[in-house]
Every structure is written in C-alpha cells, then in structure tokens.
Amino acid sequence: MELSSAVDLITGKVVSLIEHEASLLTKVGAEINEIKLELKAMKAFLDDADRRPGVVASNETDNQWVENVRDIAYEVEDVIHEFMYHFNKQQQWRSKLSSFFLKLIHFPKNLLVSHRVAVKLQRINKRIKSIAKRNQRYRVFCCGSRKFNEQIGGENDRNNWVKNLSESSLFHKDDDLVGIDKAQRELLGWLMDQELQRTMTSVVGMGGLGKTTLVANTFNKQVVKQHFECCAWITVSQQYVVTDLFKSMIKELHHKSKEIIDKAINLDSMSYRELVEALVNFLEPRRYLIVIDDVWSIKFWQDISIALPANTNGSRILLTTRMEDVASFEFGAVNHKHRLKPLPFDESLTLFWKKAFVGKGGQCPPYLVSSARKLVAKCEGLPLAIVALGGLMASKNSISEWNEVYNNLNRELSENDTYFERLKYISLLSYFDLSYSLKQCFLYCCILPEDYVIKRKRLLRLWIAEGFVEPIKEAIPEVVAERYLTELIGRGLIQVVRRSGSGRLKECKMHDILREFAVSISKSIKFVAKSDGKEEIEDNGIRRWSIEAKGKEMKAASKAALSRVRSLLVFTVNETSKSFFNRLPSGFKLISVLDLEDTPINELPYELVNLFNLRYLNLTRTQVKELPKSIGRLYNLQFLILKETQIKELSAGIVQLKNLRYLVSYRFNVNRGVFDFGFGVVVPSNICLLTNLQVLAAVEARGDFIKQLSKMTQLTRLNIANFKETDEKNLCFAVAKMIYLRYLLVKSCNQDEKVKMDALESAPPVLEKLWLAGKLDKVPHWFNSLDKLTFLCLHWSRLSDDFLPHIQALPNLGHFDMLNAYEGDRLDFLEGFQKLKIIRIRACPRLKEIVINDGVMPGLHELTITDCHEFATLPQGWESLPDLNQVALYNLSPGLIEKIWRSKRVDQRKITGITLSRQEGAEAVFNITRWSE
DSSP states (O other): OHHHHHHHHHHHHHHHHHHHTGGGOGGGHHHHHHHHHHHHHHHHHHHHHHHSTTOOOOOHHHHHHHHHHHHHHHHHHHHHHHHHHHHHHHHHHHTTSOHHHHHHHHHHHHHHHHHHHHHHHHHHHHHHHHHOOHHHHHHHHHTTHHHHHHHHOOHHHHHHHHHHHHHHHTBSOOOOOOSOHHHHHHHHHHHTSSOOSOEEEEEEOOTTSOHHHHHHHHHTOHHHHTTSSEEEEEEOOSSOOHHHHHHHHHHHHHHHTTOOOOTTOOGGGOOHHHHHHHHHHHHTTSOEEEEEEEEOOHHHHHHHGGGSOOOSSOOEEEEEESOHHHHTOOOSSEEEEEEOOOOOHHHHHHHHHHHHTGGGTTOOOGGGHHHHHHHHHHHTTOHHHHHHHHHHHTTOOSHHHHHHHHHHHHHHOOTTOOHHHHHHHHHHHHHHTSOHHHHHHHHHGGGSOTTOOEEHHHHHHHHHHHTOSOOBTTBOHHHHHHHHHHHHHHTTSSEEEEEOTTSBEEEEEOOHHHHHHHHHHHHHTTSOEEEOSSSOOOOSOOOEEEEEEOSSSOOOOOHHHHHHOOEEEEEESSOOOHHHHTOOOGGGTTOOEEEOTTOOOOSOOGGGGGOTTOOEEEOTTOOOOOOOTTGGGOTTOOEEEOTTSSOOBOOGGGGGOTTOOEEEOOEEOSOTTSSOOEEOEEOOGGGGGOTTOOEEEEEEOOTTHHHHGGGOTTOSEEEEEEEOGGGHHHHHHHHHTOTTOOEEEEEESSTTSBOOOTTOSSOOTTOOEEEEESBOSSOOGGGGGOTTOOEEEEESOOBOSOOGGGTTTOTTOOEEEEESOBOSSEEEEOSOOTTOOEEEEEOOTTOOEEEEOTTSSTTOOEEEEESOTTOOSOOBTGGGOTTOOEEEEESOOHHHHHHHHHTHHHHTTTSSEEEEEEEETTEEEEEEEOOOO
C-alpha cells in the first residue's frame, strides 16, 4: 500500500504537467513522451500490486526503488518548469520587440535552452531504465490482478457512492454524537449548579475518545449559552503563545457578548499586562464560561489563570486534556473531573452504522450485520477509529470487500495493541483506500498548524492551485474539489468545525492525531514539511513548506533548498520580523503557491513579478498597499486573494493575467451598520478582457466598466460598489447574460442613490445569493424568478410599501437580512417562507410590530431584531414556531425591555427561559431562548 501511495503522489502530478504543457514541449517531445510512458507504467505496476490480497507492507528494496522514482519524477518536474520559465521570458520579450528582432536575439538562446533540456531528459531516461526494467518487473504483477479488481468492485461503484454522499451531506448537521448523553448530563449539572464560586471541570481521556466533540456539543447548547453572560472557546495545543491566546479570548468574548471592541484599542500593540487587565475588567462582574481545549501541561494554567478572575458569580472553566496529572491538579477552586471512556459495543455499532450506511439512514443490511459486528469489535470503542472505519466501509457493498478489510485488520492488529496503535492502523487503512487525488488533498491538510481552523473556500482554492483536482467534463474545479472535501469528511478524515445557518460547511480542521499520521507520511515521501522559522531549511527535495513563525528573526534557506520549493504557506504565531516577509529569496523563482495570510507584511518584494509559475497568491489581512505595476508578468496566476488589505486600486497590468480565475479584493468598515459597510478596489475598465475570470469581488464601478461588463458571461460571483442609477440598462444587460452567476452584490454610490434594476427581465437561473445595498422604490419584478435563491440581503432599501408578498413564495430562501430596508410600522408574514431558517431585521426606524401567521416560517431557527427603537411588542405568533431556538432583541425600546423583564414568569409558560444579557439605560439586550433539551 505504501509503495502505491508514494508513487501516486509523485508521478501523477508530473504526468499531468507533461500532458498540460504538451503543445509547448514539442522540441523535446521524444524524451518527454518516453518519460511519460515510464512513469505511467511505474504507477500502473504499483496500483496493481497495491490491490493484491496480502500486499500491505514493503521491503527495503522496494522503498529504495520508490526513493529513486521520487527523485527522478521531481527532477522531470524541475526540468519542465525550467523550460517553461525560459519560454515565458521569451513571451514577455515578444510583446516588446518586433518578430524580426525577437528571432535575431533569441533564436540561438532558444536552441541552447532546448538542447540543454533535451540532454537532461535523455539522462533521466537512462536512469529510469537502470533502476527498473519495465518488461521484466511490471508484467509479473499485472497478470492476474484484473480478476481480483473485478471481484472487489470497480471504480464506478465508488463514484456512485461519492455522488450520493456529496451534495446531500453539504447541508446537514453532524450526527456522530452517540453515547454522550450520560456524560453530557453530568457536565451540564456541574456547569449550571447553584455553586457561586468559580469552578473548574476537566474532561480527560486519550486522543480519539471524543473529548472535544462532547465539550463542543455541550458548549453550543442554548441552555448553556443563556445561562452565562459571556462565553469563549480557546484551543491550546502543545505549543502556544499566551499573549496570542489572550488576544483571541478578548475578541471572542466581545463578539459573543455583542459588544464592539473600542476602535482605539489595538490588540496587537497591547502588552501582556494590558491584555490581562482588559480580560479581568471584562470578566470580573460577569458570570462567564471559558472552555480551554487540549491542555498538555500544568504550566498552561499557571500562565493563564491570572486573567480568569475567581469571582462569585457562578463562573465556570471547562478544559479537555489527555494528561491525567492536568485533570487531577488542584486548581484552587471547586474541581470536577470526568474521565471519558471508550464507547460500549452497542453504541459503537450504532455510530459505525451511521457512518457506513449514511445513504440508508444508518440501517445495516441483514447480510452485512455479522461483518459489521466483527469490524466494530476491532475498534474497541474508540470513536475516531469507528468513524474512520465506517467512512471507509461506506464505499464498499459486497461481502468480499468487507471480508478483505477485516482480514487486513485481523492480520495487523493484536490484542496487545494500544489504543493509539489501533487507531493509527485503522486510519491508515482508510487513507490507503483513497484515490490518488484524495490522498494528496488529505496529506495537504497537515501543512496547516495543529488545531488550525481553515475556511472551506480557502482550502478548496489551495487544492485547485496545487493541481490536486482532476478535471471532469461539465464540472468546474470548485465543484469537484467540494466533492473531495465531502468524501474526506464522510470518511472521518477531516472534521467539521462550523456550518452556516443553512447547514453548509463553512470551516473545518484535521484532528491532531490524524494530522500526526499525515505529517509522518508526508515526510517519508517528501510531500510536505514544516518549519518554525528558527532552523534553516535543508535541501532535502521537499516541495511544499509550511512555516509557523514563532520568533522575531527567521533563518533564510539555502538557494538550492528554495529552488525545489513549489508551495510556501506562512502562519505567524506571534510578532515576527517584517523584514523576512518584505523580501523574497531569488531561489523561489519556480514557486506556484504563496499564502501569506495574516503575516505582518506591508510591502511586496520586487522579486514577486519574476515568479512566472505562481498560480495562487493570498495576501488576506496583510498591510500591503499596492501591487507591483508589472503584476501582469505573473502569466499563470489563477487566484489573487486580497481581502482586507490596504489596496485601493489595481494597475493596468492586471489585464495581462489571462489565466486569472479568482480576484477577491475587499475590506470592511469597522462599523458594519453604516451604509459604507465595505469597499472594493478600482480596476481598469478593460479587465473584462479576462475571459477566464469567474469571481470578481469586489470592484468599484468607474469609467465604462459596467458598459464593458457584458463580456464577462462566465462569472459565477460579482460584487459591484459605486453603482449609479444611470448604469441600470448596462448592468441589467450584462447580468442577463451571466447564466452561471451564483452570487450578486450591487451597492449604490451613496445611500440616496437608487439601485434600480427593473430593466432585468429575469434573474440568472442559478443565482443563490443576492445582496442589494441602496434605495429601492419597489422590489424588482424579477424577484419572482429567484427559484434557487437561498440568501437575500436588502440594505438601506427604505421601502415604503409592504414587500413581503414579493418574496414569500421563494422556494429555497433560507436566510433573510434587512438593514434599514423598510420604513413602515408593521411587517405581516402572512404566508410562505417555508424554508426560512434565519431572519435578521436591523435599523428599521419606524417598525413597531411584527405578525407571524400560523404555518409561516415553520423551520425558523433564529429571529434577531436590532436597533428598531419604536418596536413596542414581542412578535405576534413567534412562540408557535416549532423549530425556533433563539429570539434576540438588541437596542429596542426601553419600555419593551422593561415589559419583557416584568412578565418573565408569564412568558415562561410559552418558552423555557428569558435571560437578560445586558441592560444599560435605553440600551439593553435580552436573549429570549427556546430549547428542547
């Protein structure tokens, strides 16, 4: 298994590179084709060997052979990239010189480059044939393997399973919570008892038992959130910087308590003492809950306890740990300890069935019951192993397949194996069952720091830029990548952290134990390596580097080491030297992925424009103010992510990026409630010549940009600011041609300018998200054609007429957000809104009353009303909504707040509880919570 995985990850990408650049490699075509055949043959040999029964491990000879193949494949990639580098320089000169002078100057040089590349490739061919004689070695294993492949099921069965799992699982809540009821009742009892002293509760157990899952599910319960005035979750891990943890805690506490951090406060500039003082001042008068996940030593408590006041308001601290000495420590307060144990067999079986038979409602077919019980017994109650094994078996239907997996487990595991060894082998078994592309995607996740939470979109874009996503007809790469992520989640190899209100995945992470396995595999095949910035990067052939910068000074790598690097991701753990990031060593000339999100860089190095192979550049939340004027030299750039930077305008060179697919550049106002909540960048009007561009977010409409927009029929997302009413016809004409558009945001040039779009006959057929910011006389007539719409925002619309009848029948609307969108005094939800889950009504100055008829919004989860100062009574009919979890009222009429508080006892007949979160004169916050525990 290990042989196939290693060579899969090496040869597959190189073969794809050869095929992709075939038209440009004609001058060295014979050598390239021969190498391509050799690499394909090696891969096929190992694929067949991998599928043979009993082939699990490899010997030292085979390992050495793989080592040689890897080095050769990487060398081929280097040679091709070198050739492409010179070809690209020639293309740049072609735009500056006439054809005659170009040939005169470059013809001898081109011949020299082609000859040098051809010689290198000839040498590589000889080396390949010297390490493996194809006719003698490959034929032995290929014979007889097809029958076995047919016996265990073909690739079509797996593809059908992935297809069935894919789309549906994007929009459901995780249902892996089996056997936690008793433990959760105990935790809830400790958290919500009458003890006024601050208490400490520890959940202890080995990795993979589900400590974080148990605590997270408890932490997120409405009954807990309504009990405490403020809550925060921090993840510690083995390495941490205490000041960074304090900063994260301050941000989360203020966010969760609906307060805004003082604009004058700069967390990054605050000293240790100032951070501690800020936390103590905030927490001291409140009943707080702090969850500290993954504590490894007592020292951590000594570092952080000074910022967590031991008040007598009933505050609680809840921590998870693998270390018994941490859980048993006397924290100087009331202490509780819950020792998590493996799941009993029946509960293990239930959890396994949920994962293995996800498309069948967790029901095991009778003919597989016996096999399922034998497999589950091998997991010995370890939830992480059960989930991984269940995800593996979900793609297998025949008894022979199930028996094959069991036989492998039976052969490798013994009764004396530790839980960790058992988990390791089961996880690796699931890994080896993955396709070539999925192996790459899984291993790539270990490039992230431990416990790092990554947004779905960022991860998918990285996978695409790295070339892991195989092209499929009639499917854009983003859709294919989303299927990959869905399968990895289904197999339990990636964990969901957060979903949107509609259930769509927003953030995910890799379990730290699985990450350890991935790191080990990645190092062995030189796939990914990590550095803390303190040790010099060695020239060991690894192609992808992740730097977790922990010091203020970082050591540079040798030019030879950097020349092999194709991807660099930098994660800053604390304040690091800006000088390191403001210059880029010349050895990086062949890099394809550069992710500097959140790094303290304020100026891009001039060498950046020489990175012709660069496909992905992420500068999110850096302090960069401008891009180089010669940015157009980055001919292969596909992803340019500039979110929340200081960049206000893009130079004309941007239109030379013919391969650009994503341009995301916007920044937010600190006060999200004002009209100018966000800003885009100014782009040249002829950016519309970029016919590969799919995402353009967000741009300031200047000049004749909107007039040129009709050329961009391929867009899937468009965010436009500075829209003027006179642009209506041009914008509507353009939008009507965008048949792939899924997200549209249009913001007028000022709050009094109309966002008039009546000239649009019907909305794009697949439009899912719509955001209109600006004055509206009426809801556009084409709203009735928004059959796919799931998300609608109307900001500063100031509609005077009742507009709800125009949107109540939208069949898929799940989230509706209004900000200063209505000037009437009453909203009547009379019918419809059958899939609405979240509604937020903000800053409607004259709104006094909301009426909800029976049968309307049956699936509503959250109702929020903010800054409606005339609002005088609770929404009529809200208490009859069956799925409503929370009604949040912020900054409303003081009289209403007082009325609710006085009638608390009466209202408890309708709901379980009302909690006052904050009350300061006219400003008050009540969280009115309904739960079903």
